[in-house]
Amino acid sequence: xxxxxxxxxxxxxxxxxxxxxxxxxxxxxxxxxxxxxxxxxxxxxxxxxxxxxxxxxxxxxxxxxxxxxxxxxxxxxxxxxxxxxxxxxxxxxxxxxxxxxxxxxxxxxxxxxxxxxxxxxxxxxxxxxxxxxxxxxxxxxxxxxxxxxxxxxxxxxxxxxxxxxxxxxxxxxxxxxxxxxxxxxxxxxxxxxxxxxxxxxxxxxxxxxxxxxxxxxxxxxxxxxxxxxxxxxxxxxxxxxxxxxxxxxxxxxxxxxxxxx
Amino acid sequence: xxxxxxxxxxxxxxxxxxxxxxxxxxxxxxxxxxxxxxxxxxxxxxxxxxxxxxxxxxxxxxxxxxxxxxxxxxxxxxxxxxxxxxxxxxxxxxxxxxxxxxxxxxxxxxxxxxxxxxxxxxxxxxxxxxxxxxxxxxxxxxxxxxxxxxxxxxxxxxxxxxxxxxxxxxxxxxxxxxxxxxxxxxxxxxxxxxxxxxxxxxxxxxxxxxxxxxxxxxxxxxxxxxxxxxxxxxxxxxxxxxxxxxxx
Numbered sequence: 271x272x273x274x275x276x277x278x279x280x281x282x283x284x285x286x287x288x289x290x291x292x293x294x295x296x297x298x299x300x301x302x303x304x305x306x307x308x309x310x311x312x313x314x315x316x317x318x319x320x321x322x323x324x325x326x327x328x329x330x331x332x333x334x335x336x337x338x339x340x341x342x343x344x345x346x347x348x349x350x351x352x353x354x355x356x357x358x359x360x361x362x363x364x365x366x367x368x369x370x371x372x373x374x375x376x377x378x379x380x381x382x383x384x385x386x387x388x389x390x391x392x393x394x395x396x397x398x399x400x401x402x403x404x405x406x407x408x409x410x411x412x413x414x415x416x417x418x419x420x421x422x423x424x425x426x427x428x429x430x431x432x433x434x435x436x437x438x439x440x441x442x443x444x445x446x447x448x449x450x451x452x453x454x455x456x457x458x459x460x461x462x463x464x465x466x467x468x469x470x471x472x473x474x475x476x477x478x479x480x481x482x483x484x485x486x487x488x489x490x491x492x493x494x495x496x497x498x499x500x501x502x503x504x505x506x507x508x509x510x511x512x513x514x515x516x517x518x519x520x521x522x523x524x525x526x527x528x529x530x531x
Numbered sequence: 532x533x534x535x536x537x538x539x540x541x542x543x544x545x546x547x548x549x550x551x552x553x554x555x556x557x558x559x560x561x562x563x564x565x566x567x568x569x570x571x572x573x574x575x576x577x578x579x580x581x582x583x584x585x586x587x588x589x590x591x592x593x594x595x596x597x598x599x600x601x602x603x604x605x606x607x608x609x610x611x612x613x614x615x616x617x618x619x620x621x622x623x624x625x626x627x628x629x630x631x632x633x634x635x636x637x638x639x640x641x642x643x644x645x646x647x648x649x650x651x652x653x654x655x656x657x658x659x660x661x662x663x664x665x666x667x668x669x670x671x672x673x674x675x676x677x678x679x680x681x682x683x684x685x686x687x688x689x690x691x692x693x694x695x696x697x698x699x700x701x702x703x704x705x706x707x708x709x710x711x712x713x714x715x716x717x718x719x720x721x722x723x724x725x726x727x728x729x730x731x732x733x734x735x736x737x738x739x740x741x742x743x744x745x746x747x748x749x750x751x752x753x754x755x756x757x758x759x760x761x762x763x764x765x766x767x768x769x770x771x772x773x774x775x776x777x778x779x
Contacts (some may be wrong), residue, residue, distance in 0.1 A: 332646050354654055366647035368639070380651045383658065387553075432651065 281309040281468030282342050282356050284329060289338035291324060293494075298324050302338070311462050312467040313479040316489035319512060322472040323363070325489070326438050327471065330360050340435070354437065363441040365421040366414040367428070368484045374400070374409035377428045387396060393480035399427040403457060406424040419450035426457060439471040443478050446471070455481050480504075488514065535736070535758075544723030550628060556662045556684025566627050571674060574627065575620055582615055583607060583685025591689070600696065603675070604703040605710025607686035610735035612711060612719040614681050616678040618767055621726035624671060625759035629734040630728065632663055633755035637748040645739070655739065664731035671727035672720045683707065683717045716723040718774050726763050733759045 289302040298321045306312040313322040314322050326334040329340055329380050331347055367376045378396040381387050387395065400406055413421055422442060429437050439458065440504040443451035459482050462469050473479055479500075480488055486503045488495040488511045496506045503511065553560065586607050594600050623722050636659055639645050690698040737755040740746050 327646075330650055332649060358650065360647070360650045362647060363641050364643055368644050369642075370635070379653070383653045384649070398534070407726075416537040428647075 279464050280435075283344075283435065284309040284468065284470065285344070286325075286329070287341070289325070289340065291321075291328065292336055293324070293332065297440070298476045298492050299328070299335075301306070302489075302492075302494055303496065304487060305496070306468060306470060307484075308343075308468055309462070309466045310484040311458070311471065311482050312485035313471045313473060313486045314484055314489055314512075315476070315479045317474055320489045321492040322474075323440055325488040326360070326470065326472050330358050330438055346462055357432045357434045358436045359432045359434040360438040361378055361425045361429050361440065361442055363420070363444060365413070365418075367421060367424055369413050371412075372409065373405065373411050373413065373416065373424050376413065377409075377431055377448055378425060379428070380432050386506075395431060396410040396427075399430045400424070402430065403427045404453075417448050417471050419454070422446065422454055423457065426454075426461075430461065432466075434467060436468045436470070439469065439473075441473055441475075441477050442471060443465060444472065451478065456467075458482055490514075538676050539578045539732050539736045542656070542660065542710040542736050542747075543664075545656050546664050546732075548699045549654075549661050550665075552657055553661060553665050556657070556665075559658075559662035560666050560669075563662050564670055566631075567624070567666060567670040567674075570631070571624060571627050572677070574623060575674050575678050576681050578619060578623060578771070579616060579681035580613075580685040583611060583620060584689040585689075586610060586615070586682075586684040587689035588693065591693060591698070595696055595698075598697050599703055601706055602710075603686070603696070603698055604706030604708075607690075608683060608711040609715055610671035611682035611686070612633065612716050614719075614767075616682055616691050616728060617674045617722040619731065620675050620678045621671065622760055624674070624764065625703065625730045625734075626728075626756055629730045629755050629759050630660075630752045632731070632734035633741075633752045634742060634748055634757055636660075636735055637741035637751040639703045640739060640741045641744060641748060642739065651773065660731075660735040663735060664728065667731045668724055668727040671730075672723045673725040675719055676716075679716070719772070722770055723769065725766065729762045729766065730759045733762065740756075 284304070286304040287301050289299050290297070291299040293444065302325060314325060320324055324333060328335055329347075331378060339415055342352060345352050356438060367373070368379070371379070374393070374396050375382075378392045381392045381395065382389075396409065397406070400409055405420060405424050405427065406417060406518040407425055408424070414426070416424065432516050442454050444456065446454065461467060462467060462482075471478070471482065483500055485497065485499055487497045488506070488508070490510050495508050496503060496511050498506070504515065506512065548680075554654050563685050587603065590606055591600070591603055594603055636645075639659070645659075648658055687700060687703050688697050691700050734755040737751040737758070743750075743753040
């Protein structure tokens, strides 16, 4: 049986070595080397199509690499029994809640399917986690009845129920308005501080990255360009990093021009 | 095509290996049974009543002309339970339930819900395929049994009321009782279990291998229905040969 509890614990360290992956003949990841320390919030930032999500899918075992390896606390990801020792959770960009069951059933799915607790205990844990992400009154709703931000928070609650050692977030603030994006960022940071869980966040949102990261890796066309603290990344001498960080709209009068006669 | 067949056989094998875990999925099996029954019972009833009726209408006058009217009960009885009910109900269920299975699992695949299951260490075959396959393998033989009874009723009604046939009810039933044995009924039910496994496996396989967006889901649904029907009709021939060989 997979162990589960509700007590805080130390997160797991992740080491990626020489990871390579080609999809449809195109190299998506090229010799990726990364070290994520236990308990830190590590952000992988880069433009769309740079290989961020593919990298995240490798770390959680949804994709197999062409070459290289991923180690959790020094153990290969596919080592027998590793998934019994470490619980990994992922918050998908699309939330990926099961649309045919309620929010509460979604959040309690892991516990119910692995029969980790009695139904009454599962209900209690689900309520607690939903309250933690501000969805206490949505347990009987179906995912289709929730807004984008609520679905994201329900997906975070579903990840928390696993009491994970490592949480992976795929574009957690995409398609959200700035206020909800801020709430989600707060949530990620609070969870990391409270539970000591290791978090890997994939995003192209610079505000989110610099707001929550202990360290940031910049990725471009499947290669890691720079790794360091937020300050180090801001000061990076790599031209592509500076281009990504400094990209802004330069036409403030666009709206005025289109509305004026 | 051979790769698809191989993948489907592997999926069926994996699901069969998980059969001992069915009790843990009983709620989902019951939900699927309700879904299958609710969606198809009325359609099976209408289809079977009219198939039995048409069979009597086509064969009855010809047999009566040749003085063989008394064997009509046996012909309808055997045709329904050995061939028509298993095949027609399987084709109906492939269209009605197989398409729904492929669409639901396909949409879960496209919208990353199956990836989400994997990240929670929940095996998609145990969670999605096992309950569906078990439910359809239980439901289809029951529907076939129901279809056989309704089909006989249809044949009997037409035989008794059509002036060109005008076969007394007792004569129809007595010939049916003499001609149809339990082994004939078992023959049809055995076929229906094989057909159910085909529909469940093909539909779930197509769903799990869906790629792209809504168009991909549509493609999977079409392939699930067409492949199921083709496999049912082809296998029906070979199954009939085998059953004739072992004298069932």
